[in-house]
Every structure is written in structure tokens, then in C-alpha cells.
Amino acid sequence: MNKNWWKEDAADLPIIRTIPPGPVSQKMHSRTSKYMRGLSSQVKLFPVCFEKGFGISLSDVDGNKYLDFSSGIYVTSLGHCHPKVSEAIAHWAKRLMNCHDFTHPVKEKLLEKLAGILPGKLNAVQFYSDGTSAVEAGLRAARAISGRHEFISCFRDFHGKSMGAVSCAQMVRGDVFSYGPTRAPGFYMIPRPDPYRPHFKKDDGTIDTDGYIRFIEEFIQEGSVGNVAAFVLEPIQGWGGSIVPPDDFFPKLKKLCDEKNILLFADEILTGMGRTGEWMCMDHWGVVPDIVTFGKSFGNGFPVTAMVVREEYAEALDRISASSSYGGNPMACAAALASIEVIQEEGILENVRSTGKFISQRLEKMKGEHPIIGDIKARGFLLGIELVKDVATKEPFDEAGKLVYQKAFTKGLAWIPAGHILRMSPPLVMDEKYAEMGLDMIEESIAEVEKEFGYN
Numbered sequence: 299m300n301k302n303w304w305k306e307d308a309a310d311l312p313i314i315r316t317i318p319p320g321p322v323s324q325k326m327h328s329r330t331s332k333y334m335r336g337l338s339s340q341v342k343l344f345p346v347c348f349e350k351g352f353g354i355s356l357s358d359v360d361g362n363k364y365l366d367f368s369s370g371i372y373v374t375s376l377g378h379c380h381p382k383v384s385e386a387i388a389h390w391a392k393r394l395m396n397c398h399d400f401t402h403p404v405k406e407k408l409l410e411k412l413a414g415i416l417p418g419k420l421n422a423v424q425f426y427s428d429g430t431s432a433v434e435a436g437l438r439a440a441r442a443i444s445g446r447h448e449f450i451s452c453f454r455d456f457h458g459k460s461m462g463a464v465s466c467a468q469m470v471r472g473d474v475f476s477y478g479p480t481r482a483p484g485f486y487m488i489p490r491p492d493p494y495r496p497h498f499k500k501d502d503g504t505i506d507t508d509g510y511i512r513f514i515e516e517f518i519q520e521g522s523v524g525n526v527a528a529f530v531l532e533p534i535q536g537w538g539g540s541i542v543p544p545d546d547f548f549p550k551l552k553k554l555c556d557e558k559n560i561l562l563f564a565d566e567i568l569t570g571m572g573r574t575g576e577w578m579c580m581d582h583w584g585v586v587p588d589i590v591t592f593g594k595s596f597g598n599g600f601p602v603t604a605m606v607v608r609e610e611y612a613e614a615l616d617r618i619s620a621s622s623s624y625g626g627n628p629m630a631c632a633a634a635l636a637s638i639e640v641i642q643e644e645g646i647l648e649n650v651r652s653t654g655k656f657i658s659q660r661l662e663k664m665k666g667e668h669p670i671i672g673d674i675k676a677r678g679f680l681l682g683i684e685l686v687k688d689v690a691t692k693e694p695f696d697e698a699g700k701l702v703y704q705k706a707f708t709k710g711l712a713w714i715p716a717g718h719i720l721r722m723s724p725p726l727v728m729d730e731k732y733a734e735m736g737l738d739m740i741e742e743s744i745a746e747v748e749k750e751f752g753y754n
């Protein structure tokens with residue numbers, strides 16, 4: 299497969315024929331929202347209606363064509379409708395769509411492929427159709443493996459929207475969680491090491507990872523009842539704003555976990571399958587988790603997710619009623635297998651590392667030139683720009699975040715906001731030319747917003 303397949307539809311990017319969201323988009327959006335509620339904030343802020351995606355481009359119903367800086371929501375990481383992935387799904391859609399959890403040829407191949415790319419005997423697997431279900435299964439697995447029931451996660455983590463998953467996630471005030479008990483008993487949250495906003499600092503003001511580890515140790519002693527099954531953590535927080543921990547955090551946390559006989563559950567649904575330039579984000583730190591979940595990029599848009607535990611814990615999966623109606627169906631396995639093969643055949647990890655370096659250098663340069671950029675977050679193609687009212691006080695600048703998002707979208711950039719932290723997750727096939735195009739649109743929008751707020 300020619301690795302430049304996506305370029306044939308990218309040469310004319312971006313095209314803005316009607317100022318978006320255009321009239322046809324608006325009409326469709328208002329008809330849809332008559333029935334469909336619970337839309338995400340990015341849709342409400344920019345109600346555009348897409349009709350086609352190819353590679354790194356997205357087209358709307360008003361004749362506009364956008365550069366994709368979101369990959370859906372970290373999902374279509376190999377580009378929209380990658381021919382190899384689409385053909386693999388179509389093949390099984392015509393041959394065998396579901397056979398519950400009986401095996402089939404493509405499942406066998408996928409399991410062997412997955413075991414081959416994951417480190418440290420992470421090879422006991424169950425498949426699901428959404429990230430939340432995989433996380434729920436991971437929580438059940440942790441209880442079955444450890445015989446314990448308490449879980450610790452971090453402030454501003456996100457792991458899905460079922461009651462178990464939200465129990466280890468940030469809760470937004472004023473929403474459904476205000477109406478009753480907040481989280482299930484035995485679920486606790488602790489501060490997350492964020493180098494830009496550290497709770498524990500060394501004398502020179504930089505983050506003190508050992509301070510966090512000491513706090514966690516004390517928390518296990520004083521805050522739990524001595525029954526902690528697992529730490530459930532995103533290696534890099536996505537929803538929380540692309541927060542990259544210091545490099546020594548996970549190695550030190552794993553050491554503590556091993557000393558205390560506590561499992562480390564890495565939720566790699568957003569970070570896994572190449573987004574940060576490694577198969578798993580944890581590979582950056584040489585840490586092999588006990589439980590790991592994959593989703594989003596795993597099937598490049600086809601709903602397929604996985605929960606994996608170390609071989610030594612495999613038998614626990616037989617005790618948690620792990621299977622589901624759709625998990626591991628032939629189309630899903632074909633999508634995941636083809637996606638992994640594409641990552642290998644097209645040198646995707648290498649591209650993420652080199653183009654990711656180019657992007658982070660450009661972001662650092664932007665930071666030096668814009669008074670409202672407080673911090674840059676970058677690991678591979680998992681990126682964020684933190685906007686602040688004042689670099690000294692670090693006060694979050696939410697109003698600017700929304701405006702920059704809307705302005706860049708109007709210029710032809712499809713992307714994801716998160717309050718004052720602008721999140722970016724371009725397709726992993728993207729090269730420097732198109733990365734620069736997207737960053738230009740963002741930088742122009744930041745400059746316009748600075749002007750409007752009287753910074754320049």
C-alpha cells in the first residue's frame with residue numbers, strides 16, 4: 299500500500315466556500331437537535347455537519363473542506379477511511395458479522411499480532427465495542443486478580459461514562475452527579491503530577507515526583523481500608539488537557555505498587571496504538587502495567603476495544619464473565635488487525651516521533667511569542683496548548699480557548715477544544731507540511747484573540 303494514499307485528497311486543503319457553520323449544516327443541526335440531546339460542547343460551539351472524510355480531510359455539507367486535527371476524537375488515527383482498514387471491514391461484513399465469542403480466523407490472527415507488539419507477556423485479552431466497557435472489565439479483572447475492592451485514580455482523569463468508570467473520573471459540578479451519591483464506595487482520587495501546576499514542588503519550584511509518591515504512600519495507609527486493588531490511570535490525560543507527567547512518575551509509582559502488592563491499570567484507550575510514538579504510552583517509561591485497555595485508534599474508527607492483563611493473571615478473566623454480544627466480532631477484529639498492520643507497514647510510529655518533534659518545536663516557539671500561551675503539552679501527536687490570562691498567575695483563560703477554537707474552525711481546521719487547554723490529535727499519517735498548515739491556523743487565531751482581548 300502506498301503510504302501517501304491520503305495525499306491525493308489533501309492538495310486543495312483547506313476550502314472554505316461558505317463561512318462555517320454554513321446554512322445547510324445549521325439546518326441539519328437544528329433538525330437533528332430536535333430529537334437528539336446530550337451533544338458534546340464542541341458540537342454546540344460549532345454545529346457543522348460532515349458528510350465525508352478521507353485521510354486528513356473532512357468535508358461538510360456546505361462545500362467546505364477542513365484539515366483534520368482531531369481524528370474524530372483520537373479515533374481515526376490512520377486517516378479517515380484508510381483503504382486497507384475499510385476493505386478488511388467490508389470483507390467480513392459480507393462474510394461473517396457475528397458469532398458471539400466463538401473464535402474465527404481473523405480473531406486468531408489479531409490475538410497473535412497483539413501479543414507480538416505488547417511487552418512483558420501482556421497477552422490475556424478480551425474484546426469490547428467501546429472504551430467504557432473495556433474499563434469496566436478491567437475494574438472487574440482487578441478485583442478478581444487481587445481479591446480487593448478499592449481503586450485510586452487521579453484528579454481530572456477520564457475513563458468513560460458508566461457508573462464504575464465515572465467513579466474513577468473527574469465529575470463536573472452541576473451535572474447528573476450532583477443528584478445523588480457521587481462515586482461508588484472504595485473509589486478515591488488523588489492529585490495528578492502536572493509539571494505546569496505541581497502540588498508538590500522542589501526548592502527550585504520544579505515538580506517533586508517523590509513528594510507525590512510519599513503522599514500516595516501515606517494515602518494508601520491513611521485513606522484506604524488497606525484493600526486497594528489497583529491504581530487506574532491515564533498515562534497522559536486526554537480530556538484533562540493532554541497533561542504529560544514527569545518521566546520518573548510511572549516508574550516510581552510502579553515500584554510502589556509492587557511493594558504494596560497493588561495492580562497498575564493503565565487506561566491507554568486514548569494514548570495507545572501509536573498516538574504518542576510508541577505502541578503504548580507506558581513504553582516511553584519502560585513500565586509494563588498489569589492491566590491495560592485500548593480503544594479509539596485500535597480499529598481506526600470501527601468500534602473495537604480491548605482489555606489485556608498479564609499472562610500470570612489470565613485465569614482471572616475466566617471469573618469475571620468477560621465476554622459480550624459484539625466484542626471481538628469478525629469486522630471488529632479485521633479493523634484492529636488491519637490497523638496494526640498499517641502502523642507497521644507505513645512506518646507510523648517513526649512518523650509520529652519525527653513529525654511530533656517538529657510540531658513540539660513549533661509549539662515551543664509559539665509559546666515564546668504569545669502572552670496568553672502558558673504551557674505546551676506534547677508527546678508524539680498528543681498535543682495541547684494551555685491558555686492563561688497571565689503567565690505569572692497562570693489563571694485559566696476559558697473565554698480565549700472557546701474563541702480560538704471557533705476562529706480556527708472558521709479558517710478550515712476541524713479540532714477539539716477543552717476549555718482553556720486547546721487539544722490537538724492530528725491523524726498519525728500527517729507530515730510536516732500539513733502539520734504546519736494546521737499550526738498556522740491556530741497561531742493566527744491566537745493572535746486575533748490576543749488582539750481582541752487587548753494583549754497586543
Ligand SMILES: Cc1ncc(COP(=O)(O)O)c(C=O)c1O
Nearest residue numbers: 428429430456457458536567568
Ligand atoms: C482514557 C479514556 N478511557 C475511556 C474512555 C471511554 O471510551 P468510550 O467513549 O469509547 O466509551 C475514553 C473516551 O474518551 C478515554 O479517553
